[in-house]
Amino acid sequence: MSPAATAITVRDAVAADVPSMASIYDEQARTSVATFDTEPRGAAYLGEKVAGAAGSDIVLVAVDGDELLGYAFSGPFRPRPAYDGTKEVSVYLAEGARGRGIATQLYSALLGRLDALPDVHTQVAVIALPNDASVSLHRRHGFEQVGVLREVGHKFGRYVDTAWYQRLG
Template sequence: MVRVIVRAAVAADLVAIQKIYAREVHQGAASFETSPPGMDLTRQRWQQVRAAGLPYLVAEVDGEIAGFAYALPYRPRPAYRYTVEHSLYVAPGWQRQGVGARLFEVLIDQCEAAGARQMIGIIGDSANVASIRAHEKAGFERAGTLRNVGWKFDRWLDTVIMQRALGRGSSAAADGEA
Protein backbone atom coordinates (compact mmCIF):
# COMPACT_ATOMS: atom_id res chain seq x y z
CA MET A 1 0.00 0.00 0.00
CA VAL A 2 1.09 3.50 -0.77
CA ARG A 3 0.85 6.48 1.60
CA VAL A 4 -2.38 8.23 0.64
CA ILE A 5 -3.20 11.72 1.88
CA VAL A 6 -6.88 12.63 1.58
CA ARG A 7 -7.76 16.30 1.80
CA ALA A 8 -10.37 18.78 0.64
CA ALA A 9 -10.08 19.57 -3.05
CA VAL A 10 -8.95 23.09 -3.90
CA ALA A 11 -9.22 25.01 -7.16
CA ALA A 12 -5.67 24.03 -8.15
CA ASP A 13 -6.74 20.34 -8.13
CA LEU A 14 -9.48 20.78 -10.72
CA VAL A 15 -7.23 20.21 -13.75
CA ALA A 16 -6.17 16.80 -12.39
CA ILE A 17 -9.76 15.98 -11.40
CA GLN A 18 -11.01 16.87 -14.88
CA LYS A 19 -8.30 14.71 -16.47
CA ILE A 20 -9.14 11.65 -14.33
CA TYR A 21 -12.85 12.05 -15.03
CA ALA A 22 -12.40 12.72 -18.77
CA ARG A 23 -10.51 9.45 -19.14
CA GLU A 24 -13.35 7.58 -17.46
CA VAL A 25 -15.95 9.26 -19.66
CA HIS A 26 -13.99 8.36 -22.81
CA GLN A 27 -12.89 4.84 -21.85
CA GLY A 28 -15.05 3.55 -19.01
CA ALA A 29 -18.65 2.89 -18.11
CA ALA A 30 -18.56 4.24 -14.55
CA SER A 31 -19.88 7.54 -15.87
CA PHE A 32 -22.84 7.67 -18.21
CA GLU A 33 -21.68 10.97 -19.66
CA THR A 34 -20.56 10.59 -23.26
CA SER A 35 -18.41 13.70 -23.50
CA PRO A 36 -16.36 14.98 -20.58
CA PRO A 37 -17.16 18.31 -18.96
CA GLY A 38 -14.72 21.13 -19.57
CA MET A 39 -13.01 23.08 -16.85
CA ASP A 40 -15.88 25.55 -16.38
CA LEU A 41 -18.37 22.76 -15.64
CA THR A 42 -15.83 20.90 -13.50
CA ARG A 43 -15.36 24.06 -11.42
CA GLN A 44 -19.14 24.61 -11.22
CA ARG A 45 -19.70 21.05 -9.95
CA TRP A 46 -16.96 21.47 -7.33
CA GLN A 47 -18.55 24.72 -6.16
CA GLN A 48 -21.99 23.06 -6.02
CA VAL A 49 -20.69 20.39 -3.64
CA ARG A 50 -19.00 22.98 -1.44
CA ALA A 51 -22.16 25.13 -1.38
CA ALA A 52 -24.13 22.09 -0.18
CA GLY A 53 -21.75 21.74 2.78
CA LEU A 54 -20.63 18.31 1.64
CA PRO A 55 -17.14 16.91 1.07
CA TYR A 56 -15.24 17.09 -2.21
CA LEU A 57 -11.97 15.27 -1.63
CA VAL A 58 -8.78 14.39 -3.44
CA ALA A 59 -6.35 11.59 -2.71
CA GLU A 60 -2.74 12.59 -3.08
CA VAL A 61 0.21 10.22 -3.42
CA ASP A 62 3.71 11.68 -3.62
CA GLY A 63 2.27 15.06 -4.61
CA GLU A 64 0.15 13.61 -7.43
CA ILE A 65 -3.66 13.60 -7.45
CA ALA A 66 -4.47 9.88 -7.56
CA GLY A 67 -8.24 10.12 -7.24
CA PHE A 68 -11.18 12.16 -6.07
CA ALA A 69 -14.54 11.68 -4.40
CA TYR A 70 -17.50 13.82 -3.46
CA ALA A 71 -21.07 13.62 -2.22
CA LEU A 72 -24.19 15.53 -3.17
CA PRO A 73 -27.77 15.40 -1.93
CA TYR A 74 -29.36 12.25 -3.36
CA ARG A 75 -32.50 13.98 -4.63
CA PRO A 76 -33.90 17.52 -4.28
CA ARG A 77 -37.14 16.58 -2.47
CA PRO A 78 -37.04 17.45 1.28
CA ALA A 79 -37.62 13.92 2.59
CA TYR A 80 -34.29 12.87 1.04
CA ARG A 81 -32.33 15.48 3.02
CA TYR A 82 -30.43 12.87 5.07
CA THR A 83 -29.34 10.85 2.04
CA VAL A 84 -26.32 11.56 -0.13
CA GLU A 85 -25.09 10.09 -3.39
CA HIS A 86 -21.36 9.79 -3.88
CA SER A 87 -18.97 9.66 -6.80
CA LEU A 88 -15.45 8.26 -6.52
CA TYR A 89 -12.80 7.92 -9.23
CA VAL A 90 -9.22 6.67 -9.03
CA ALA A 91 -6.64 7.31 -11.75
CA PRO A 92 -5.64 4.12 -13.59
CA GLY A 93 -2.07 4.08 -12.29
CA TRP A 94 -3.30 4.12 -8.69
CA GLN A 95 -6.11 1.57 -8.77
CA ARG A 96 -5.93 -1.40 -6.39
CA GLN A 97 -3.40 0.35 -4.17
CA GLY A 98 -5.68 1.53 -1.36
CA VAL A 99 -6.49 4.95 -2.83
CA GLY A 100 -10.20 4.22 -3.27
CA ALA A 101 -10.47 2.62 0.17
CA ARG A 102 -8.90 5.66 1.80
CA LEU A 103 -11.16 8.03 -0.15
CA PHE A 104 -14.20 5.99 0.95
CA GLU A 105 -13.08 6.09 4.59
CA VAL A 106 -12.73 9.87 4.71
CA LEU A 107 -15.80 10.53 2.55
CA ILE A 108 -17.99 8.35 4.78
CA ASP A 109 -16.64 10.01 7.95
CA GLN A 110 -17.24 13.51 6.58
CA CYS A 111 -20.74 12.70 5.32
CA GLU A 112 -21.61 11.29 8.75
CA ALA A 113 -20.26 14.47 10.35
CA ALA A 114 -22.46 16.50 7.98
CA GLY A 115 -25.53 14.64 9.28
CA ALA A 116 -26.13 12.19 6.44
CA ARG A 117 -27.77 8.91 7.43
CA GLN A 118 -27.64 6.98 4.13
CA MET A 119 -25.13 6.97 1.27
CA ILE A 120 -26.01 5.79 -2.22
CA GLY A 121 -23.57 4.73 -4.91
CA ILE A 122 -24.74 4.23 -8.46
CA ILE A 123 -22.30 2.06 -10.36
CA GLY A 124 -22.35 2.25 -14.12
CA ASP A 125 -22.23 -1.22 -15.69
CA SER A 126 -23.14 -4.29 -13.66
CA ALA A 127 -19.97 -5.91 -15.05
CA ASN A 128 -17.84 -3.43 -13.05
CA VAL A 129 -16.94 -6.05 -10.47
CA ALA A 130 -14.01 -4.05 -9.08
CA SER A 131 -16.26 -1.12 -8.15
CA ILE A 132 -18.94 -3.39 -6.71
CA ARG A 133 -16.34 -5.15 -4.54
CA ALA A 134 -14.81 -1.85 -3.44
CA HIS A 135 -18.26 -0.68 -2.35
CA GLU A 136 -18.88 -3.93 -0.47
CA LYS A 137 -15.52 -3.59 1.32
CA ALA A 138 -16.60 -0.07 2.36
CA GLY A 139 -19.79 -1.46 3.92
CA PHE A 140 -22.23 -0.98 1.05
CA GLU A 141 -24.89 -3.51 0.15
CA ARG A 142 -26.49 -4.02 -3.22
CA ALA A 143 -29.91 -2.36 -3.20
CA GLY A 144 -30.84 -3.21 -6.77
CA THR A 145 -29.99 -3.20 -10.44
CA LEU A 146 -31.58 -1.07 -13.13
CA ARG A 147 -31.22 -3.06 -16.33
CA ASN A 148 -30.32 -1.58 -19.70
CA VAL A 149 -30.78 2.05 -18.69
CA GLY A 150 -27.69 3.48 -20.37
CA TRP A 151 -26.43 3.34 -23.95
CA LYS A 152 -22.68 3.79 -24.32
CA PHE A 153 -19.98 2.14 -26.42
CA ASP A 154 -22.66 0.66 -28.71
CA ARG A 155 -24.22 -1.44 -25.96
CA TRP A 156 -26.81 -1.26 -23.21
CA LEU A 157 -25.51 -0.81 -19.68
CA ASP A 158 -27.05 -1.54 -16.30
CA THR A 159 -26.58 0.49 -13.16
CA VAL A 160 -26.09 -1.15 -9.80
CA ILE A 161 -27.42 0.75 -6.81
CA MET A 162 -25.38 0.31 -3.63
CA GLN A 163 -26.41 1.65 -0.22
CA ARG A 164 -24.73 2.11 3.14
CA ALA A 165 -26.12 3.37 6.43
CA LEU A 166 -24.17 6.21 8.03
CA GLY A 167 -24.01 6.95 11.74
CA ARG A 168 -27.20 5.69 13.37
CA GLY A 169 -28.76 5.07 9.96
CA SER A 170 -32.48 4.52 10.32
CA SER A 171 -32.28 3.17 13.89
CA ALA A 172 -33.33 6.53 15.33
CA ALA A 173 -35.13 9.66 14.21
CA ALA A 174 -32.99 12.25 12.49
CA ASP A 175 -31.52 14.89 14.78
CA GLY A 176 -34.10 17.56 15.57
CA GLU A 177 -36.87 15.64 13.78
CA ALA A 178 -38.53 13.75 16.62
Template sequence: MNAASEQVTSDTLLVRSATDADMEAVADIYGHYVLHGTPTFETEPPGASEMARRHAGLVAQGYPYLVAERDGVVLGYAYVSSYRPRPAYWNTVENSIYLRHDAGGRRVGTRLLAALIEECERRGFRQIIAMIGDSGNEASLRLHLAHGFESIGTLRAVGYKLGRWIDTVCLQRSLGPGDTMPPAGPPPG
Protein backbone atom coordinates in the same frame (compact mmCIF):
# COMPACT_ATOMS: atom_id res chain seq x y z
CA MET B 1 -10.47 12.34 11.19
CA ASN B 2 -12.16 15.46 9.99
CA ALA B 3 -11.37 15.17 6.28
CA ALA B 4 -12.69 18.65 5.58
CA SER B 5 -10.17 20.39 7.80
CA GLU B 6 -7.33 17.95 8.48
CA GLN B 7 -4.77 16.42 6.22
CA VAL B 8 -4.20 12.74 6.88
CA THR B 9 -1.23 10.90 5.50
CA SER B 10 -0.36 7.24 5.45
CA ASP B 11 2.12 5.52 3.17
CA THR B 12 2.62 8.97 1.59
CA LEU B 13 -1.02 9.07 0.46
CA LEU B 14 -2.72 12.31 1.46
CA VAL B 15 -6.52 12.55 1.60
CA ARG B 16 -7.78 16.11 1.88
CA SER B 17 -10.52 18.48 0.84
CA ALA B 18 -10.36 19.33 -2.85
CA THR B 19 -9.49 22.83 -3.99
CA ASP B 20 -9.95 24.71 -7.25
CA ALA B 21 -6.30 23.94 -8.01
CA ASP B 22 -7.20 20.22 -8.14
CA MET B 23 -9.86 20.59 -10.80
CA GLU B 24 -7.51 20.17 -13.77
CA ALA B 25 -6.46 16.76 -12.42
CA VAL B 26 -10.07 15.93 -11.52
CA ALA B 27 -11.17 16.79 -15.07
CA ASP B 28 -8.42 14.60 -16.52
CA ILE B 29 -9.36 11.65 -14.30
CA TYR B 30 -13.06 11.98 -15.06
CA GLY B 31 -12.50 12.66 -18.75
CA HIS B 32 -10.77 9.31 -19.16
CA TYR B 33 -13.90 7.48 -17.94
CA VAL B 34 -16.23 9.68 -19.96
CA LEU B 35 -14.37 8.75 -23.15
CA HIS B 36 -13.27 5.18 -22.40
CA GLY B 37 -15.42 3.73 -19.64
CA THR B 38 -18.89 3.04 -18.37
CA PRO B 39 -18.80 4.23 -14.74
CA THR B 40 -20.33 7.50 -15.97
CA PHE B 41 -23.03 7.97 -18.55
CA GLU B 42 -21.69 11.34 -19.68
CA THR B 43 -20.34 11.23 -23.22
CA GLU B 44 -18.53 14.58 -23.53
CA PRO B 45 -15.75 15.23 -21.00
CA PRO B 46 -16.26 18.44 -19.02
CA GLY B 47 -13.24 20.70 -18.75
CA ALA B 48 -11.54 21.95 -15.62
CA SER B 49 -13.72 25.08 -15.45
CA GLU B 50 -16.91 22.99 -15.49
CA MET B 51 -15.49 20.64 -12.86
CA ALA B 52 -14.58 23.70 -10.75
CA ARG B 53 -18.17 24.97 -11.11
CA ARG B 54 -19.55 21.60 -10.00
CA HIS B 55 -17.09 21.41 -7.11
CA ALA B 56 -17.97 24.91 -5.90
CA GLY B 57 -21.69 24.14 -6.06
CA LEU B 58 -21.37 20.98 -3.99
CA VAL B 59 -19.13 22.57 -1.37
CA ALA B 60 -21.48 25.57 -1.10
CA GLN B 61 -24.32 23.13 -0.33
CA GLY B 62 -22.31 21.56 2.51
CA TYR B 63 -21.19 18.37 0.80
CA PRO B 64 -17.68 16.95 1.21
CA TYR B 65 -15.43 16.73 -1.85
CA LEU B 66 -12.09 14.99 -1.30
CA VAL B 67 -8.96 14.19 -3.28
CA ALA B 68 -6.20 11.66 -2.68
CA GLU B 69 -2.70 12.60 -3.72
CA ARG B 70 0.71 11.07 -3.52
CA ASP B 71 3.84 13.18 -4.00
CA GLY B 72 1.71 16.09 -5.23
CA VAL B 73 -0.11 14.00 -7.87
CA VAL B 74 -3.88 13.66 -7.56
CA LEU B 75 -4.70 9.96 -7.88
CA GLY B 76 -8.43 10.12 -7.26
CA TYR B 77 -11.34 12.07 -5.92
CA ALA B 78 -14.64 11.39 -4.16
CA TYR B 79 -17.64 13.48 -3.23
CA VAL B 80 -21.29 13.26 -2.33
CA SER B 81 -24.24 15.14 -3.71
CA SER B 82 -27.95 15.25 -3.04
CA TYR B 83 -29.62 11.91 -3.65
CA ARG B 84 -32.82 13.64 -4.71
CA PRO B 85 -33.85 17.34 -4.61
CA ARG B 86 -37.02 17.00 -2.50
CA PRO B 87 -36.65 18.25 1.12
CA ALA B 88 -37.41 14.93 2.83
CA TYR B 89 -34.30 13.39 1.24
CA TRP B 90 -31.87 15.80 2.95
CA ASN B 91 -30.40 13.01 5.11
CA THR B 92 -29.48 10.89 2.07
CA VAL B 93 -26.51 11.50 -0.21
CA GLU B 94 -25.17 9.83 -3.33
CA ASN B 95 -21.46 9.23 -3.65
CA SER B 96 -19.12 9.36 -6.62
CA ILE B 97 -15.54 8.12 -6.63
CA TYR B 98 -13.04 8.10 -9.48
CA LEU B 99 -9.41 7.02 -9.55
CA ARG B 100 -6.80 7.84 -12.10
CA HIS B 101 -6.90 5.00 -14.62
CA ASP B 102 -3.47 3.77 -13.48
CA ALA B 103 -4.07 4.14 -9.70
CA GLY B 104 -6.04 0.95 -9.06
CA GLY B 105 -4.77 -1.66 -6.62
CA ARG B 106 -2.96 0.86 -4.39
CA ARG B 107 -5.70 1.33 -1.77
CA VAL B 108 -6.45 4.85 -3.02
CA GLY B 109 -10.15 4.06 -3.41
CA THR B 110 -10.25 2.42 0.02
CA ARG B 111 -8.77 5.48 1.70
CA LEU B 112 -10.96 7.92 -0.21
CA LEU B 113 -14.21 6.08 0.45
CA ALA B 114 -13.42 5.56 4.15
CA ALA B 115 -12.66 9.28 4.56
CA LEU B 116 -15.81 10.24 2.64
CA ILE B 117 -18.01 8.01 4.79
CA GLU B 118 -16.47 9.43 7.96
CA GLU B 119 -16.98 13.00 6.77
CA CYS B 120 -20.60 12.29 5.80
CA GLU B 121 -21.26 10.89 9.28
CA ARG B 122 -19.61 13.92 10.88
CA ARG B 123 -21.95 16.16 8.88
CA GLY B 124 -25.03 14.25 10.05
CA PHE B 125 -26.06 12.44 6.89
CA ARG B 126 -27.87 9.14 7.56
CA GLN B 127 -27.83 7.17 4.28
CA ILE B 128 -25.39 7.00 1.39
CA ILE B 129 -26.31 5.63 -2.02
CA ALA B 130 -23.89 4.41 -4.67
CA MET B 131 -25.16 4.10 -8.23
CA ILE B 132 -22.48 2.01 -9.93
CA GLY B 133 -22.44 2.46 -13.68
CA ASP B 134 -22.02 -0.96 -15.30
CA SER B 135 -22.80 -4.16 -13.43
CA GLY B 136 -19.45 -5.43 -14.72
CA ASN B 137 -17.56 -2.76 -12.73
CA GLU B 138 -16.22 -5.33 -10.26
CA ALA B 139 -13.62 -3.03 -8.69
CA SER B 140 -16.19 -0.42 -7.68
CA LEU B 141 -18.66 -3.04 -6.50
CA ARG B 142 -16.00 -4.77 -4.34
CA LEU B 143 -14.86 -1.42 -2.94
CA HIS B 144 -18.34 -0.39 -1.86
CA LEU B 145 -19.26 -3.82 -0.46
CA ALA B 146 -16.04 -3.84 1.57
CA HIS B 147 -17.16 -0.53 3.15
CA GLY B 148 -20.51 -1.83 4.33
CA PHE B 149 -22.71 -1.03 1.35
CA GLU B 150 -25.43 -3.55 0.51
CA SER B 151 -26.71 -4.27 -2.96
CA ILE B 152 -30.25 -2.96 -3.34
CA GLY B 153 -30.84 -3.91 -6.96
CA THR B 154 -29.88 -3.55 -10.58
CA LEU B 155 -31.48 -1.29 -13.14
CA ARG B 156 -31.04 -3.27 -16.35
CA ALA B 157 -29.95 -1.65 -19.61
CA VAL B 158 -30.69 1.94 -18.54
CA GLY B 159 -27.80 3.45 -20.50
CA TYR B 160 -26.27 2.92 -23.90
CA LYS B 161 -22.61 3.81 -24.31
CA LEU B 162 -19.59 2.51 -26.20
CA GLY B 163 -21.81 0.33 -28.35
CA ARG B 164 -23.60 -1.58 -25.61
CA TRP B 165 -26.39 -1.42 -23.06
CA ILE B 166 -25.24 -0.70 -19.53
CA ASP B 167 -26.81 -1.56 -16.19
CA THR B 168 -26.68 0.53 -13.04
CA VAL B 169 -26.25 -1.22 -9.70
CA CYS B 170 -27.70 0.49 -6.64
CA LEU B 171 -25.98 0.04 -3.28
CA GLN B 172 -26.84 1.63 0.07
CA ARG B 173 -25.15 2.06 3.45
CA SER B 174 -26.41 3.56 6.69
CA LEU B 175 -24.36 6.36 8.22
CA GLY B 176 -24.08 7.06 11.95
CA PRO B 177 -27.33 6.05 13.63
CA GLY B 178 -28.96 5.47 10.22
CA ASP B 179 -32.69 5.01 10.59
CA THR B 180 -32.61 3.96 14.27
CA MET B 181 -33.66 7.43 15.44
CA PRO B 182 -35.01 10.67 13.97
CA PRO B 183 -32.53 13.28 12.69
CA ALA B 184 -31.35 15.89 15.17
CA GLY B 185 -32.77 18.85 13.31
CA PRO B 186 -33.76 20.44 10.05
CA PRO B 187 -31.70 20.07 6.89
CA PRO B 188 -28.40 21.96 6.81
CA GLY B 189 -28.23 25.25 4.94
Protein backbone atom coordinates in the same frame (compact mmCIF):
# COMPACT_ATOMS: atom_id res chain seq x y z
CA MET C 1 9.60 3.43 -2.63
CA SER C 2 7.07 1.12 -4.29
CA PRO C 3 3.69 2.54 -5.34
CA ALA C 4 1.93 0.54 -2.60
CA ALA C 5 4.24 2.00 0.06
CA THR C 6 3.86 5.62 -1.07
CA ALA C 7 2.31 7.96 1.49
CA ILE C 8 -1.00 9.20 0.15
CA THR C 9 -2.66 12.31 1.58
CA VAL C 10 -6.45 12.67 1.49
CA ARG C 11 -7.66 16.26 1.85
CA ASP C 12 -10.41 18.63 0.80
CA ALA C 13 -10.27 19.57 -2.86
CA VAL C 14 -9.31 23.12 -3.80
CA ALA C 15 -9.69 25.05 -7.04
CA ALA C 16 -6.12 24.21 -8.10
CA ASP C 17 -7.08 20.49 -8.12
CA VAL C 18 -9.85 20.92 -10.69
CA PRO C 19 -7.76 20.51 -13.89
CA SER C 20 -6.35 17.17 -12.67
CA MET C 21 -9.76 16.05 -11.48
CA ALA C 22 -11.24 16.95 -14.86
CA SER C 23 -8.52 14.99 -16.63
CA ILE C 24 -9.43 11.87 -14.60
CA TYR C 25 -13.16 12.31 -15.18
CA ASP C 26 -12.82 13.08 -18.88
CA GLU C 27 -10.68 9.98 -19.41
CA GLN C 28 -13.48 7.93 -17.82
CA ALA C 29 -16.06 9.60 -20.06
CA ARG C 30 -14.01 8.65 -23.13
CA THR C 31 -13.02 5.11 -22.16
CA SER C 32 -15.36 3.52 -19.62
CA VAL C 33 -18.89 3.19 -18.30
CA ALA C 34 -17.83 4.48 -14.87
CA THR C 35 -19.74 7.58 -15.95
CA PHE C 36 -22.58 7.71 -18.42
CA ASP C 37 -21.29 11.00 -19.78
CA THR C 38 -20.35 10.25 -23.37
CA GLU C 39 -18.25 13.38 -23.92
CA PRO C 40 -15.63 14.99 -21.69
CA ARG C 41 -17.01 17.81 -19.53
CA GLY C 42 -13.80 19.65 -18.79
CA ALA C 43 -13.07 21.63 -15.67
CA ALA C 44 -16.35 23.58 -15.38
CA TYR C 45 -18.34 20.56 -14.13
CA LEU C 46 -15.91 19.68 -11.35
CA GLY C 47 -15.16 23.32 -10.62
CA GLU C 48 -18.80 23.74 -9.65
CA LYS C 49 -18.60 20.74 -7.31
CA VAL C 50 -15.46 22.04 -5.61
CA ALA C 51 -16.79 25.61 -5.35
CA GLY C 52 -20.09 24.33 -3.94
CA ALA C 53 -18.57 21.97 -1.38
CA ALA C 54 -19.97 22.73 2.05
CA GLY C 55 -21.67 20.83 4.85
CA SER C 56 -22.59 17.38 3.54
CA ASP C 57 -21.52 18.12 -0.04
CA ILE C 58 -17.89 17.09 0.27
CA VAL C 59 -15.14 16.79 -2.34
CA LEU C 60 -11.92 15.03 -1.32
CA VAL C 61 -8.75 14.32 -3.28
CA ALA C 62 -5.97 11.79 -2.82
CA VAL C 63 -2.54 13.16 -3.62
CA ASP C 64 1.00 11.88 -3.64
CA GLY C 65 3.14 14.98 -3.45
CA ASP C 66 1.96 17.14 -6.35
CA GLU C 67 0.24 14.28 -8.18
CA LEU C 68 -3.53 14.02 -7.85
CA LEU C 69 -4.42 10.32 -7.92
CA GLY C 70 -8.18 10.44 -7.50
CA TYR C 71 -11.13 12.06 -5.86
CA ALA C 72 -14.39 11.21 -4.12
CA PHE C 73 -17.44 13.31 -3.48
CA SER C 74 -20.87 13.39 -1.94
CA GLY C 75 -23.72 15.39 -3.33
CA PRO C 76 -27.48 15.65 -3.43
CA PHE C 77 -29.40 12.48 -4.24
CA ARG C 78 -32.51 14.25 -5.56
CA PRO C 79 -33.48 17.95 -5.60
CA ARG C 80 -36.34 17.69 -3.10
CA PRO C 81 -36.18 18.61 0.61
CA ALA C 82 -37.28 15.16 1.83
CA TYR C 83 -34.06 13.72 0.34
CA ASP C 84 -31.73 16.13 2.15
CA GLY C 85 -30.47 13.38 4.50
CA THR C 86 -29.48 11.16 1.56
CA LYS C 87 -26.23 11.72 -0.30
CA GLU C 88 -25.02 10.14 -3.53
CA VAL C 89 -21.34 9.26 -3.37
CA SER C 90 -18.80 8.47 -6.04
CA VAL C 91 -15.08 7.95 -6.50
CA TYR C 92 -12.82 8.29 -9.57
CA LEU C 93 -9.15 7.33 -9.88
CA ALA C 94 -6.43 8.07 -12.38
CA GLU C 95 -5.54 5.00 -14.41
CA GLY C 96 -2.17 4.49 -12.70
CA ALA C 97 -3.73 4.79 -9.24
CA ARG C 98 -6.14 1.88 -9.53
CA GLY C 99 -5.59 -1.27 -7.49
CA ARG C 100 -3.50 0.50 -4.85
CA GLY C 101 -6.13 0.98 -2.12
CA ILE C 102 -6.57 4.68 -2.87
CA ALA C 103 -10.33 4.39 -3.43
CA THR C 104 -10.56 2.73 -0.02
CA GLN C 105 -8.68 5.63 1.58
CA LEU C 106 -10.90 8.19 -0.15
CA TYR C 107 -14.13 6.42 0.78
CA SER C 108 -13.00 5.87 4.38
CA ALA C 109 -12.40 9.60 4.74
CA LEU C 110 -15.56 10.64 2.89
CA LEU C 111 -17.88 8.23 4.69
CA GLY C 112 -16.29 9.05 8.04
CA ARG C 113 -17.08 12.72 7.48
CA LEU C 114 -20.64 11.93 6.43
CA ASP C 115 -21.14 9.63 9.44
CA ALA C 116 -20.18 12.52 11.73
CA LEU C 117 -22.96 14.73 10.37
CA PRO C 118 -26.26 14.38 12.25
CA ASP C 119 -28.35 15.33 9.20
CA VAL C 120 -26.96 12.62 6.86
CA HIS C 121 -28.71 9.27 7.22
CA THR C 122 -28.20 7.40 3.94
CA GLN C 123 -25.61 7.19 1.18
CA VAL C 124 -26.33 5.75 -2.26
CA ALA C 125 -24.02 4.75 -5.09
CA VAL C 126 -24.72 3.68 -8.65
CA ILE C 127 -22.37 1.16 -10.27
CA ALA C 128 -22.38 0.36 -13.98
CA LEU C 129 -22.13 -3.40 -14.43
CA PRO C 130 -20.01 -5.38 -14.56
CA ASN C 131 -17.53 -3.75 -12.18
CA ASP C 132 -16.21 -6.20 -9.58
CA ALA C 133 -13.72 -3.71 -8.13
CA SER C 134 -16.39 -1.09 -7.43
CA VAL C 135 -18.82 -3.65 -6.04
CA SER C 136 -16.10 -4.91 -3.69
CA LEU C 137 -15.17 -1.37 -2.62
CA HIS C 138 -18.75 -0.51 -1.76
CA ARG C 139 -19.40 -3.75 0.10
CA ARG C 140 -16.23 -3.23 2.16
CA HIS C 141 -17.67 0.10 3.25
CA GLY C 142 -21.03 -1.28 4.35
CA PHE C 143 -23.08 -0.71 1.22
CA GLU C 144 -25.72 -3.27 0.27
CA GLN C 145 -27.11 -3.82 -3.19
CA VAL C 146 -30.75 -2.72 -3.24
CA GLY C 147 -31.54 -3.16 -6.91
CA VAL C 148 -30.47 -3.40 -10.52
CA LEU C 149 -31.84 -1.32 -13.35
CA ARG C 150 -31.47 -3.29 -16.57
CA GLU C 151 -30.15 -1.64 -19.72
CA VAL C 152 -30.67 1.94 -18.53
CA GLY C 153 -27.48 3.29 -20.07
CA HIS C 154 -26.26 3.07 -23.65
CA LYS C 155 -22.57 3.63 -24.27
CA PHE C 156 -20.00 2.19 -26.65
CA GLY C 157 -22.73 0.55 -28.73
CA ARG C 158 -24.21 -1.52 -25.92
CA TYR C 159 -26.78 -1.27 -23.17
CA VAL C 160 -25.46 -1.18 -19.61
CA ASP C 161 -27.12 -2.24 -16.35
CA THR C 162 -26.63 -0.28 -13.15
CA ALA C 163 -26.63 -1.65 -9.62
CA TRP C 164 -27.87 0.58 -6.83
CA TYR C 165 -26.10 0.38 -3.50
CA GLN C 166 -27.20 1.88 -0.20
CA ARG C 167 -25.51 2.45 3.14
CA LEU C 168 -27.36 3.61 6.23
CA GLY C 169 -25.33 5.91 8.46
